[in-house]
Amino acid sequence: MSVTGRLLAGAAVIIGLGGAYAVAQQAQQPAIYTAQQAAAGKAVYTQQCAGCHRDNLAGGADAPPLGGKGFLGAWGSRTTADFYKFIAVSMPAGAPASLSEKQYTDVTAYLLAANGARAGAKPFSKSVSVRISSVASGRAPARVAAAKPPASAPGAKPAAPPAPNTVPLNQRTDLMPPPFQLGHTVKGTVKNYTDVSDEMLKNPPDGEWLMYRRNYQGWSYSPLKQITTANVKGLTLKWAWNMNEGGANQPTPIVHAGVIFLANTSNTVQALDARSGDLIWENRLGPVSRVAYGGNRALALYEDKVYVATSIDGVVHALDARTGAEVWRQKLGSDRNSATGGVMVMRGKVISGMTGCDNYSLNNCYISAFDAKTGAPAWKFYTTALEGQPGGDTWNGLPNLLRGGGDTWIAGTYDPDLNTTYWGVAQTKPWFRASRKSGDGATLYSSSTLALNPDDGTLKWHFQHAPGETLDLDEVFERVLVDHGKDKTLLTIGKPGILWKLDRVTGKFIAAKETIFQNVFSKIDQKTGEATYREDIRNQKTNEWFSSCPGPQGGHDWQATSYHQPTDQLIIPLSQSCVMIRGLDVDQKLGGGGTAAQQKFYFTPGSKQQLGRLSAYRASDMKEMWTWEQRAPFLSAVLSTAGGVAFVGDFDRRFKAVDVTNGKVIWETRLGNTVQGYPVSFSLDGKQYIAVTTGLGGGSPQAKPTALLQEVRRPATGNMLYVFALD
Template identity: 35%
Template structure:
């Protein structure tokens, strides 16, 4: 029986898939460099990482008429962290548990669904996904269990699969893949499991691996001098962390990728004495071969789990009457940075200022290197408190840059600190080995904190904040979308509300209470001349973990925010 079915499958090879219902427009380099306003072709909307839509049909004058036009249940719980990509009326959304949905973006009808079962015994720290990448007629999805899959965009059938990492070692993938010129880039997670961080490039047509770049250099490679060369910790580089688990941004003019590098492993820097390049850094990479063309390290010898995984936003900042190619980035360590990006890949420090309460850095020198208040640096057998906590001034959610207002909108969390004491945890493949056990990670907040979550609007040219929003009794776990209609859209709070603000003033203009909390980035698109706003509501992962802590520490309600994913699509009521 098996034999005959296998023969039948072989026979199917030559049968063409007939599926003419969908007009799918192939994604090209030109389209990714200059995306049409009606489409949302990559996770952050453009290569510069702006999370901005130039559409202006929905604007400050009419946003009060915004209503949901369709919704769709994803069928799963846990944290939904993927933006809705849209190409010519076809929407792609990923969910936890290895699932991709393709929907008619106008009607909400399901076109196809892909779901991959976890292998027997599979385990991962998170089961979320941050979306798909598009190229040609394919959709690229990274499965949690370390497999990168190319799907036929029209049918959802598998075109190729490639192994990226080994989940039995503690590696897993939550990141959205990123595509530049026919290469698919993906970086595994696992910085709490002794995974040596790396980024890999795969040929978009064949799935063949083109290159792999480790963020922690091996002995003899440039940067290895910043790791222990001998003694007890000489092998620290092998388990050094620096995972590259958030997608990068790309400058098509200089052909340079900018990719963030995560925390050191284990978390305590005294187990890997040295600066530890390229942990907690941004790298400028040649996308063709993965070679490192430049770097900037936000803080040396990371000891706070302040991952530098968020790639900076590419902006031309006005300085002395000139437009200067810059990198602007609010980092998890609580500092906001302005960096210059040179054509050859060099990254030069310009300015760094704290945007939340930060008690570790005493100062930054002319190169942006901090000096530390050592009493706020935890170590092995050394308890210390520090602010912000490991969740940072901003965790992974996207900031947004709006070229019309010249402002960057940053989702932030302030007024939270942490107490940690490290220990030596022998690494066992597949087991947590961050140097501290979960029950010993102590979040510290005031008994009645005035506020924690908020939004800051920064004028990127003057370097000043223009307005601030503060959320009482909630953290902010939501990404921000800004639009040509002078609006920003944001979820992220534990009250399940999706909000629209006037981008210039910060005045709230509209809100809608969804099924669950929103931790997925909102996007905007248009079909047949109608503008839509899309966002998935599905609370979970660290937002849920911290909410439980806040209930216990400060009595915040609810202890558990309702879970279960729903895609919401909004448009103006006639």
């Protein structure tokens, strides 16, 4: 035998011994669950968990990975008992501790199996406590991925097949009353509908609410003034409408021609008589929400159609506004993409953002437009700059596959005079630079303001608020357009709680104002607006803990600011919580990535454990005019009116009216559940109304107070629309 042959033979022996050692080592691992238990747990996971954590356990949005390097980095040093307790106390999202002990032990067994733990003869129980890294490797055996739920017991009757055009049980949340039939389920006609013109969108009638945040400028302000600081105490409930349970409920009631067009959960669109609350028509587009996440924030009206982008499968639908019948539909992206920010119509184009870009995918995130009449695709603008494109060199050499994030989950605003639409872009994924290996790269166009031409999607300018954002403190939220004389400005505030002012013609930085305590930026250059992270964040490594104030709940999140034009005030709902957070290692491959972080929540120092804060700033000079705090955070947008009243709702079910001049609470009522969504005002027959929704579901703004405010106990159901007016 040649020398080479002997070396290869020796290597084969060594490899063989190594393989034998690995098998022996696996055999020595304790077997702490049964294969049947893991198979049952997979069924529970598919129904209750996969909507957030994904079928492949990679995680997404606020849901951490439950498999692979990320899971082992977060849980490897902790015990199986710790893991079981965490799941049983806090999951599923939106309905914690709602499953049986058997379901929790089964799903824990499945997750251990999916990470390489060995099956045996004894089932897992909540009292089993072994170090997870001693039984799991983070690698799923093929047999686990292929496992099927256990068959019915001998002699049991087979399950009845689902009724035609209904969703099978394992695709619904347990809270959804079966059967949930999809399709054009209620037929009727809006009798006095008039087409919505471009001019009406530019200058909405005082008594109507035709779009997200009411006007193109994103003010969330009503010029109605029948309800005032003097008479607001006379508000009474006129009618209410139960909405679907399940999913996240964060809509904007759209009001036109005496009709409320409502984006109900599970991608249901309804037309309600605004006077009485009677249902005129309903189209359940689907899919049905499986998890308490991904609310649809706004519909759009234009000419004779109502437009909606679905919050699960990412499809843009055009419906006949009079009847609810579908006219056309267009896919936004892949099956993993969705749209939650609402759609806007500008110059005959339906424009939508996209979410679901947290895991590594062949489909990077973009903003897209469609012809309002036909649905024909018009243009796309990629919010993750691609290789070879402008900004593509800001990703530290990462290929397009590994350029995650850049979601646009809040709809933009529009300046008709400049013919420019303004959009915020979310953070890069994974959240930590160290996890995604992007180095000091700016990762354009994450955490940026984009100014686009709505006709063709070309970029006019961009301003990046946090280059290479690295703590899930994104800047995706509302862009409010305000003029002072000849000065055309854009104001926005994101999760860091920094209020930014830009020249919206050029994108030039004007000013920045800290609204709450923050410790992530060591400085913000007041000439250029360049933000510098503190040194330990810049030099981060995976699996190291960092303090972040604010945390991912955000100093400000999707709950929109209102611009009260008569007083030139921005009234902003803020939150005060922090986290200890660490980035995890991820698999850099198709389907890998995700948000890849672990968090521990705590109250903001100096806040006296008051999570909620409402503050007003004068737009002209960004001076704080008033502020006050409360225990519960605000979970609705702010609505201000010409009557000098602003409305806002909170996590603890309270809907409040405040005096815009001083912030004093002058009226409040307790509703059935958390007040969340976008309150609106409209008028009919000379009477002013206030409409607001309640409900559950959502990401960090729901999850953090759920963990921190143990004394707040909310019902497990309660998605509803309420309509108030003076007696």
